[in-house]
Amino acid sequence: MLTRLTRPAAALTLAAGLAAALPATAQDFDFSAMTPEQREAFGTQVREYLLENPQVIMEAVNALENRQAEQQAVADQQIVSDNADALFRDGYSYVGGNPDGDITIVEFSDYRCGYCRRAFPEVEELISSDGNIRFIMKEFPILGEASVTSSRFAIATLMEAGDEAYKAVHDALITLEGEPSEPVLRRLADTLGLDAEAIIARMSDEEVTRRIQETRELATRLQINGTPSFVFGDQMLRGYVPLDGMRQLVDQIRSEG
Known part of the structure; x- marks a missing residue:
């Protein structure tokens, strides 16, 4: 910004x-x-x-x-061009929306970030109403231990149970009130019909640590130091942008393409 x-x-x-x-x-x-x-x-x-x-x-x-x-x-x-593989094709980040969409949006998010929570329903609306956006989520916990715990749980869910389970957990964590303590995470997993024991055991996996660290290194190269931050196609948005602004940017990218 x-x-x-x-x-x-x-x-x-x-x-x-x-x-x-x-x-x-x-x-x-x-x-x-x-x-x-x-x-x-x-x-x-x-x-x-x-x-x-x-x-x-x-x-x-x-x-x-x-x-x-x-x-x-x-x-x-x-910068986006130089880091395209890590941004769009890292092989492990959650990919939602339309996998064949004509525009890819990447979000760097922290579950404890107030502006990420504010952006969440607007990003959801953008993706669902547009229908032609490929969406990638980057777990970027920068606001303390609770953020790290939430991201570890989300990544462990993705590794253990796949994309659909990850999306359900992500949506729950981004709206979670209170601390993501182990009992809270267990109840969340149970409510979603997931194997809480297996997911919690995976949270300490070295692969989870590696993914978080790689995302932090990528953010540094992209000069991202806050959340939410976005990549729309080849353009950077560092900070919260209302739904109308995101739609205008999508339209601009399409018109220039």
Whole structure:
């Protein structure tokens, strides 16, 4: 997610932008050759102009932010391309939606993350209403031991009982109130008709640890440090985006494809 410029940074950027926008003859002018009096007079004129036309500052800041966003998008596309196998074809992450969909969405999620919980029904609605999206879930527990426990249980379920069981467990964990203690996880497994003993035994498996670690390393390469974060096709979304925004991005990707 891009960070908005501070006021001092915006002022410095504005000065650079104004200099860059000057005609060649003006840019060739040596401001350092001005006398102190001339510099003071010039500064006064610039200040008066900006006070009379404050919209110029916001226009310059907006132009810079747009330029930065475009540069970030290009950099993100390269990062996604460089990590395509780990993102889309790791061989172990849950794949839902339409396996043959024309767009793939990857979500990095933490079960204890409030914005992940907020995004959950909206992502579900996007996938079900669209019908042509391939969806991949990356277990990315970064909010403490409870997050790790939940992800271990979900991954162990996937390994032990398959995709359908994983989806049921994921949906339950993302809405779970309270701590994911062992008794709670056992009751959850029993409620879903799963083998609680086998799943809990698998939670300490080295393969579970490896999958979590590989996802963390992938997130680092993708410059992801928060949840939820998404990859839509070859574009990155670092942070929560409402359903309408996700739909617009899907439409944009399709129109450009």
